[in-house]
Amino acid sequence: MDASRIDLLAGWLAGTDIDLLELRSPTRLMRLQRGGAKAGGAPAAPAAVAEAAAPAVPAGTSVTAWTVGVFLDRHPLRAQPFVQAGEAVTEGRLLGLLQIGSLLLPVVAPCAGIAGTLQVASGSTVDYGTPLLAIAPSVSA
Known part of the structure; x- marks a missing residue:
């Protein structure tokens, strides 16, 4: 900042x-x-x-729900998901949303890497700490 x-x-x-x-x-x-x-x-x-x-987030980390809510892999008004499995992501990239009533809260990548497959279905109710997807380390050239 x-x-x-x-x-x-x-x-x-x-x-x-x-x-x-x-x-x-x-x-x-x-x-x-x-x-x-x-x-x-x-x-x-x-x-x-x-x-x-803060301490660096290790690559190969699991992105978890930071509050209870309904996990959405895309905005309710859009057809395209925020991220696809195998796609390179940067730290802070929007990966999904946690919906609480009409409130949509961001789920962002804690580190750069390669997005894995979703570990919960979009529209699933999740608890605090529920694994949502993993981010694998990027392969350096």
Whole structure:
């Protein structure tokens, strides 16, 4: 995430009563903490922004449901699935959706590699941690 987007998020955070915003991806962690008075009335340090690399996601990893819902391999208004087995994917690529009521939440690739076959049928109800598909390591030339 570039500095202008972090500044934008920090500005939005300053206009709320949220003290800490934490954003995570499989490979990154970013925390925005709003300044203010700490216990005892002492002023806090300026808003802290920390972006640290999380542990690398190993290739050959299984993509799992991060919440309960209905897994969709394509958008309800589209015929084409987001990814086909054997297709090369990049980190962060949209692989599917988790539907909770009318809300559609993204399922993204935690690492680059080759998409495997779906491990659940599209339209299946899944629980937290249900394996959805695997991503195999890319073969280097």
